[in-house]
Amino acid sequence: QQPVQSPQAVILREGEDAVINxxxxxxxxxxxxxxxxxxxxxxxLMILLKGGEQKGHxxxxxxxNEKKQQSSLYLTASQLSYxxxxxxxxxxxxxxxxxxxxxxxxHP
Amino acid sequence: xxxxxxxxxxxxxxxxxxxxxxCRSLDFQATTMFWYRQFPKQSLxxxxxxxxxxxxxxxxxxxxxxxxxxxxxxxxxxxxxxSAHPEDSSFxxxxxxxxxxxxxxxxxxxxxxxxxxx
Numbered sequence: 001q002q003p004v005q006s007p008q009a010v011i012l013r014e015g016e017d018a019v020i021n022x023x024x025x026x027x028x029x030x031x032x033x034x035x036x037x038x039x040x041x042x043x044x045l046m047i048l049l050k051g052g053e054q055k056g057h058x059x060x061x062x063x064x065n066e067k068k069q070q071s072s073l074y075l076t077a078s079q080l081s082y083x084x085x086x087x088x089x090x091x092x093x094x095x096x097x098x099x100x101x102x103x104x105x106x107h108p
Numbered sequence: 109x110x111x112x113x114x115x116x117x118x119x120x121x122x123x124x125x126x127x128x129x130x131c132r133s134l135d136f137q138a139t140t141m142f143w144y145r146q147f148p149k150q151s152l153x154x155x156x157x158x159x160x161x162x163x164x165x166x167x168x169x170x171x172x173x174x175x176x177x178x179x180x181x182x183x184x185x186x187x188x189x190x191s192a193h194p195e196d197s198s199f200x201x202x203x204x205x206x207x208x209x210x211x212x213x214x215x216x217x218x219x220x221x222x223x224x225x226x
Contacts, residue, residue, distance in 0.1 A: 002151065032215075041112070041201060041217040042152070049212075087151065095142065096215075098152045 001025055003090040005099035012078055013107050020073040020102045022088030031064055031071040032089035032096045035082075042087060045073075078106045110136050112204045114218025121192055122226055129187045129221045131202030137182035138204035142215065143175070146199040155200075158185040192225045199223075 003024040010018050022031060029050045034042035048064035048071060059076040071090075075082055083106045089096025111134040121127050131141055141158040156177055157165040164177035174196075176188040185204075189196055199222055203215040 034217075039220070039222075041114075041219040044214055044216060047212060047214060095154065095157065097154070100151045101149075 002097055003088055003099040005086075005088055005102050007102060008100070009103040009105070011105045011107070014080055015077050016106075018075045018078060018104060020075075020086050020088075020104070021070060022072070022090065022099055023068070023070045024090045026069070026090075028064070028066060028069050028071070028090050030091060030096070031062070032091075033062055033071075033073050034087045034089065034098075035084045036087065036101070037084040045086075075104070078104075080106050080108065082106050110134075110204070110206045110214075110216040112202065112216045112218040114202050114221055116221060117219060118222045118224075120224045120226065123193055124191055127189045127192055127223060129189075129200055129202070129223075131185045131187070131204065131218050133183045133204040133206075133216075136204070136206055138185075138206065139182060140205040141179060141185040142203045142205070143177060143185075143187050144201045144203065146201060146220075148199075152201065155187075160185075189223065192223070194225045197223055197225045 003022050006021045031048045033045040036042040062073045064071045085101040085103050087098045087101045089098045113132045115130045139160045143155045144152040146152050155170045158177045158179040160179045166172045179185040199220050201220040203217045207213050
């Protein structure tokens with residue numbers, strides 16, 4: 001079952017912070033985060049495992065709440081290069097089911 | 109990070125013809141690759157799992173005779189869209205699974221192929 005992402009879209013100015021949420025109706029064992037720019041391949045950001053969290057990038061981090069079956073991606077002091085669509089993938093193995101994505105637009 | 113090459117990036121074909129898309133892992137061996145389809149502003153929908161040396165595993169609703177997958181080597185998987193029709197027009201993306209020493213398995217994606225069937 002597809003995880004639900006919110007919000008669907010975020011528009012902010014350079015330097016502002018953003019949070020993208022991902023929730024699942026099923027128990028989560030791992031959460032994968034990817035960013036995709038238009039017409040390009042999704043780029044792996046990080047993976048969070050049950051029982052812990054992993055920080056993949058300097059100003060982009062994520063949390064994983066197993067009890068609530070949720071994960072949140074935190075983008076701090078957004079840069080123009082952060083623009084794109086962010087997908088969370090949730091699943092019990094390495095084949096995640098991806099959410100519909102959150103479009104992030106960072107303006108100068 | 110690991111590099112996955114997908115070719116071609118764009119293809120236009122006539123209805124009824126077949127199109128082959130290649131997916132290569134350039135700097136690692138991938139016994140498992142995946143094929144996705146993505147509609148505009150939609151999520152990545154898994155079509156099939158490609159396993160080196162064995163038959164691909166297709167997701168429910170995906171026609172195996174329509175979308176032929178061959179994973180003949182540890183670095184190459186191909187997707188052939190047979191007798192393509194306009195409704196097959198889409199963005200197809202492959203990924204290759206990298207198994208890390210720490211036990212984590214991460215998918216690395218190709219750049220995608222935009223298929224347009226006239």
